[in-house]
Structure formats: structure tokens, C-alpha cells
Amino acid sequence: MSLDTANTTGFAAVDQEELKRARAARRERLGRWLLPLLVMALAVLVWNRVVVWNDIPKYILPGPVLVVSTLIHDAGILFPALLVTLEITLMALAVAVIGGAGLAILFTQNRWIEMSFYPFAVILQVTPVVSIAPLIFIYVDNRLVGLLLCAWLVAFFPVLSNTTLGLRSADHNLRDMFQIYGATRWQRLRYLQIPSALPYFLGGLRIAGGLSLIGAVVAEYVAGTGGIGSGLAFRILEAGYRLNIPRMYAGLLLIALTGVTIFGVLSFLSHLLLHKWHESAVKRET
Amino acid sequence: MAVQRRAIQPLGQRPRVLQMADVDKSFNGGVVALRQMSLDVHEGDFISLLGPSGCGKSTALRLLAGLSSPTSGRIAWEDPHGAGDLSVVFQEPTLMPWATVAQNVWLPFRLKGMRYDQVKDEVLEVLRLVGLEKFAGAYPRELSGGMKMRVSIARALVTNPRLILMDEPFAALDEITRHKLNQDLLELKAKIGCTIVFVTHSVFESVFLSDRVVVMAARPGRVIREFTIDAPYPRSEAYRTSADYAAQCRAASDALYQAMGEAA
Structure with missing residues (x-):
């Protein structure tokens, strides 16, 4: 009992x-x-x-209500500008992914290529983009191409270095097994190295998403005023000249929201691709 | 069907599959990993390479697998068309975590350019043999250590290769699982009639599993004894407690101590 x-x-x-x-x-x-x-x-x-x-007067610090109402009131100016910035950001991200992942694959296929070019990738990465950008806009006539180039310079490196690391981190026993079964170089890349690199690549992609927005905004600042199809950074700059502080805040808010959205979308993508098998995405019971 | 039964002849009447003759292997820096190793592998053999760590047993396995080549001596397949027709089971299950159990077992076929639907029957058949047919769609992380090792064995069996190399496959498992897998491996071998070279540092495992035990010593790695285990297959758990098994284990232990003593 x-x-x-x-x-x-x-x-x-x-x-x-x-x-x-x-x-x-x-x-x-x-x-x-x-x-x-x-x-x-x-x-x-x-x-x-x-x-x-x-x-506090609105030309020094506008209140949140004013910022939101400016956002709505100036939507006709700000949203087309957002589209321009977004377009450059996404294009730069796409080029960063293609360029970064492509270079990473090239590097892992041939050590000589990596030895020859990797230092230059590092140099491009560590040189602040604001210091290269003015030169780019002197030599590149097409404004869009110039902006893209700047944003790409900032964004491609995390994709490149993460993907290179990932492609190299394939399990060595699995490599041996592929060799025993007579796998071709392409089969090894396709069935072993690329899946192994996927979590690393997605980590790099999340960083690159934020960086390509930063790159696009910085490039717009450097490219300065003028020209059609001006983006958010240009609108903020312009509003600053006119002491239209509420619009500056509204533009800033939009850029921040864009950055958060990009991060959210890329995190979701990463979850979709990894949740079935990768440790980082698996929920533990205890 | 890829998984077929081959009849196993008695020891001494089996056709030779592979010959390793006077093989030396040294690495850069002058480390002699293997000296004058000779080994004949016959069809249907279950050979254990038994020895302390550093005795070159894994090196020998890599040489047999063609993953590295001997410094001198030769490794020759009896049938040149079948050269390299082998599979390996490592100490780790070595599964692709992003692929399901069935996709992992499909890998050897996939690398030969065969689509899944062409070989689906073979894949499911071999999964049934290792008792995992219900887990074909599971991912490796959902399986226990023993189950992962079964998948790894299924992948090694699926192409029905002439030779299966196993590098301490059960060393990382708990004892109960290890005994169960020992038993299952013998049953599988009886069903399929495959040829196995098995690396282990466990006297008990080598005696229980194999019909030939090759005892190796370290520095430099070399063969110091070779003996046959005459106990008939199938060997069951009862064999583990028999006087015959104890005697064989003692003989193998003595040889192993001698090997370690010589090395020290």
C-alpha cells in the first residue's frame, strides 16, 4: 500500500x-x-x-506619429525609390550568389586557381567600398552597373568564403567511398560536396543579404544625386538637403524594414532547405 | 536480384579472389606502416585482421580498397574484370545526412548512373535483409547508432560486390548492439555468401566472426600469426559460451600479447 x-x-x-x-x-x-x-x-x-x-520641433526630431504619416503621405516618392534600391539589392545578391558560389566551386576544383586568386578576393573584401566606389563611377558609365558592382563587392565575400569552407568539409570517409565506387569529379561535386556545403552557403547567404542592401545604399550615397531612377539613399540625402527630417526618418524606417524582411526571407529559406536533416534546424526532445 | 546466394566452399577449396604479396607501405617521413605483408583472400572467406592500434591493419585495408598503393609488392585480383569490385564499411556509419535511408543505399548504383526506379527492388530487398525496410524514408538522424550501421552494411551489400572490407564497424557500439550485429552479420553472410575482410582489435569479435584470423604487430606493421577458426557456421550465441570458443580466444589473445610484447 x-x-x-x-x-x-x-x-x-x-x-x-x-x-x-x-x-x-x-x-x-x-x-x-x-x-x-x-x-x-x-x-x-x-x-x-x-x-x-x-x-521638440519636427526639423530636429519628428515624433513617431509624424514619421508614419510622412511615410504614408510621401509614399508616392518613397516607394518607387524603395523599388529601385530593392532591385539593386536583389540583383547584387543574385550576382554575389552566382559569383561567390561559382568561384568557390572553381577554387575547390583546382588548388592552383585558389592560390592565385583567393588573396585578391580578400583584398577586395577588406578595402572599404566607399573608397573604391568613386573610382567605379568614374570608369563605369552605366549608373546601374556601377551600383551593382559596388553592392556585389560588399556582398560576395561571405558567400565565397562560406561555400569554399563548406565544399571542403565533406566527410573524408564519404570521399573515400565515392572514390571506391569510381565517382567522377562531377558526381562527387553534385552528390557530396554541394549538399555538404549547403548549410555553410545558406549561412553566408544570410550575411550577404544584409550586406547587399548596405552595399546598394552606400553606392547610392557615393553616386550622389542626379539621374532618373534614384533609390532610397538618394531620397534620404535629398530630404536632408531640404531639412525634411520627417522624410529622412521615413526613408530610414523603410530601409530598416527592408533589411529585416530580407533577413527573414533568407532565414525561412534556410529552414525550408535544412529542417529535415541538419543539426542546426532539428528540434531536440530533451 | 542483386542480392544472391553464392555457395561457400569449405576452407582450402575456395577460389582465390585477391592476392596481396610481399607488400611494403611506408609514408613520407620514413614511417613504415606495413612490412612484407602477404594475404590471400578466397571467395567466401571471413578474414579478421586483429592487432593493436598502429599495427597497420587499417593501412592494409586501404591498400586492398585501392585508396592507396603499395610502396613495393603487389596486390592482384584474380579476375582483372572484377578488380575493384568491392565496398567498404567504416567505423563511422558514414551516411549522407541529407539523404534518406533508401537514397543512401542507392548511392553505389547512383554513381554507376542508375536511376532509383531501376534498382528500387534491390534497395528494398537489402533493407529487408538488415531489418530496416520500414525505415526506407527515414533520415539518418532519426536512427540509433546500431540502425545507422545496418544502413551502412546494407549499402555495402546492395551491389553484391566480390569483396567487402570492414574497418572496425562495431567498435563504437554498445556491447549488446555489437553482439546482435555480429550475429546478424553472420546470418547475412550465410544468406548471401559474400567475402569479408574485417579489421578489429577485439579478440572476441575476431574469433566469433571469422574463419581465419590474421594477427598483426606494430612498428613496423606486419603479420605475425595466422590461424583458422574451425567452429562450423552458423555460430549462435551458444558458441560464445562454449569451451571451444574460450580456447580459441585464449590462443588468439596469446598471439596478440606476443604481438604487443614484440612491439613494446
Whole structure:
């Protein structure tokens, strides 16, 4: 009888612990979304109060309400500009992916090519793009090509270095096995190295997504005013000259939102491709 | 069907598959990994290379696999058309984590340019043989260590190669799983009639599994004894507790101690 009770309480204790763990997990899931939102809301509220209570003029610090209403009011100017910036960003990202992954494959196929060219990739990466950009715009007539080139310079390196690392990190026993089964170089690349490199590549892609937006914006600043099809950075610059501070904030908000969206989309893509097999995307039971 | 039964002849009447004759292997820096190693592999053999670490047993396996070539001596296949028709099971299951169990087993065929639907029957048949037909669509991370090793063995069997090389495949498993897989491997071998060269540092495993044990010593790696285990197949768990098994193990242990003593 006493043994029975002991047993039951024993089981109940385990259940309590499991329940506690489940509650904690639920709280954490909720907190992950709720806490940043709360902090954000609080910050916006403080911003609003500071502006209202201190009667700060809008040409020094516009309040959040004014920024949002400017965003809506100036949508006709800002959204076409956003499209231009987005276009350059996505094109640069695409070229960075093709160029970075392509170079990585070339590097891993032939060590001599890697030895010859890798140092130059590093040089291009470590030289600040603002210092190269003016030269690019002198030599390259086409504005779009110039912008693309700048954004690409910033964005391709993480793809290149991560993919190179990934292509090399294929399990050596699997390599031996491919050799024993007489796999061709192409088969080894296709069935072994590229799948092994995928998680690394996707990590690089997430960094490159943010960097290509930065590259596009910086390039626009350097390219300066003038010309049709001007992007967000140009609009912010222009608003600055006119002391239209609310529009500067609205443009800034749009750029930040764009960056967050790109990161979110790429993270989702990474999850889609990896969640079935890769450790980073697998949920553990304990 | 790829998985067919080949009749196993008694020891001494088996046709030779492969001959390793007076093979030396040294590496850059002057390390002699193998000295004067000779080994005849016959069809249906279960040979264990037994020895302490550093005795060159894995080097010997890599030479047999054609992953490296001997410094001197020769490795010759009896039938030149069948040269290199082999598969390997490593200590790690060595599965592709991004591919399902069936896709992993399909790999040897895939590298020969065969589509999955051409060889689906063979793949499922061999998965049934290792008891994993229900897991064809699972990913390796969903399997236990023993199950992963079964997949690895299934992949080695699926093309029905002339020679299967195993490099301490069960060393990382717990004892109960290891005994179960030892047993299953013998059953599979009886069904299929394959030829196995098995590297191990466990006396008990080598005696339980093989009909020939080759004892090796280290520095330089070389063969110091070779003996046959006469106990008839099928060997069951009962064999593990028999006096005959104990005696064979003692003999192998003595040889191994001698090997380690010489090296030290």
C-alpha cells in the first residue's frame, strides 16, 4: 500500500517536472516574440513622449506619429525609390550568389586557381567600398552597373568564403567511398560536396543579404544625386538637403524594414532547405 | 536480384579472389606502416585482421580498397574484370545526412548512373535483409547508432560486390548492439555468401566472426600469426559460451600479447 503511494507520487513528481518544462518552453516561445515587440513599443512610446513633452520641433526630431504619416503621405516618392534600391539589392545578391558560389566551386576544383586568386578576393573584401566606389563611377558609365558592382563587392565575400569552407568539409570517409565506387569529379561535386556545403552557403547567404542592401545604399550615397531612377539613399540625402527630417526618418524606417524582411526571407529559406536533416534546424526532445 | 546466394566452399577449396604479396607501405617521413605483408583472400572467406592500434591493419585495408598503393609488392585480383569490385564499411556509419535511408543505399548504383526506379527492388530487398525496410524514408538522424550501421552494411551489400572490407564497424557500439550485429552479420553472410575482410582489435569479435584470423604487430606493421577458426557456421550465441570458443580466444589473445610484447 505504502509502496503504491510512493510509486504514484514518484510518477506524479516526474509529471510535474515535465509540465514545468512544457510551461517554461511555452513561455519562452511566447517571450521570443513578445519581448522584442514590448521593448519596441516602449521605445516608440518614450520617443513620442520625449518629443511631445519637450516640444521638440519636427526639423530636429519628428515624433513617431509624424514619421508614419510622412511615410504614408510621401509614399508616392518613397516607394518607387524603395523599388529601385530593392532591385539593386536583389540583383547584387543574385550576382554575389552566382559569383561567390561559382568561384568557390572553381577554387575547390583546382588548388592552383585558389592560390592565385583567393588573396585578391580578400583584398577586395577588406578595402572599404566607399573608397573604391568613386573610382567605379568614374570608369563605369552605366549608373546601374556601377551600383551593382559596388553592392556585389560588399556582398560576395561571405558567400565565397562560406561555400569554399563548406565544399571542403565533406566527410573524408564519404570521399573515400565515392572514390571506391569510381565517382567522377562531377558526381562527387553534385552528390557530396554541394549538399555538404549547403548549410555553410545558406549561412553566408544570410550575411550577404544584409550586406547587399548596405552595399546598394552606400553606392547610392557615393553616386550622389542626379539621374532618373534614384533609390532610397538618394531620397534620404535629398530630404536632408531640404531639412525634411520627417522624410529622412521615413526613408530610414523603410530601409530598416527592408533589411529585416530580407533577413527573414533568407532565414525561412534556410529552414525550408535544412529542417529535415541538419543539426542546426532539428528540434531536440530533451 | 542483386542480392544472391553464392555457395561457400569449405576452407582450402575456395577460389582465390585477391592476392596481396610481399607488400611494403611506408609514408613520407620514413614511417613504415606495413612490412612484407602477404594475404590471400578466397571467395567466401571471413578474414579478421586483429592487432593493436598502429599495427597497420587499417593501412592494409586501404591498400586492398585501392585508396592507396603499395610502396613495393603487389596486390592482384584474380579476375582483372572484377578488380575493384568491392565496398567498404567504416567505423563511422558514414551516411549522407541529407539523404534518406533508401537514397543512401542507392548511392553505389547512383554513381554507376542508375536511376532509383531501376534498382528500387534491390534497395528494398537489402533493407529487408538488415531489418530496416520500414525505415526506407527515414533520415539518418532519426536512427540509433546500431540502425545507422545496418544502413551502412546494407549499402555495402546492395551491389553484391566480390569483396567487402570492414574497418572496425562495431567498435563504437554498445556491447549488446555489437553482439546482435555480429550475429546478424553472420546470418547475412550465410544468406548471401559474400567475402569479408574485417579489421578489429577485439579478440572476441575476431574469433566469433571469422574463419581465419590474421594477427598483426606494430612498428613496423606486419603479420605475425595466422590461424583458422574451425567452429562450423552458423555460430549462435551458444558458441560464445562454449569451451571451444574460450580456447580459441585464449590462443588468439596469446598471439596478440606476443604481438604487443614484440612491439613494446
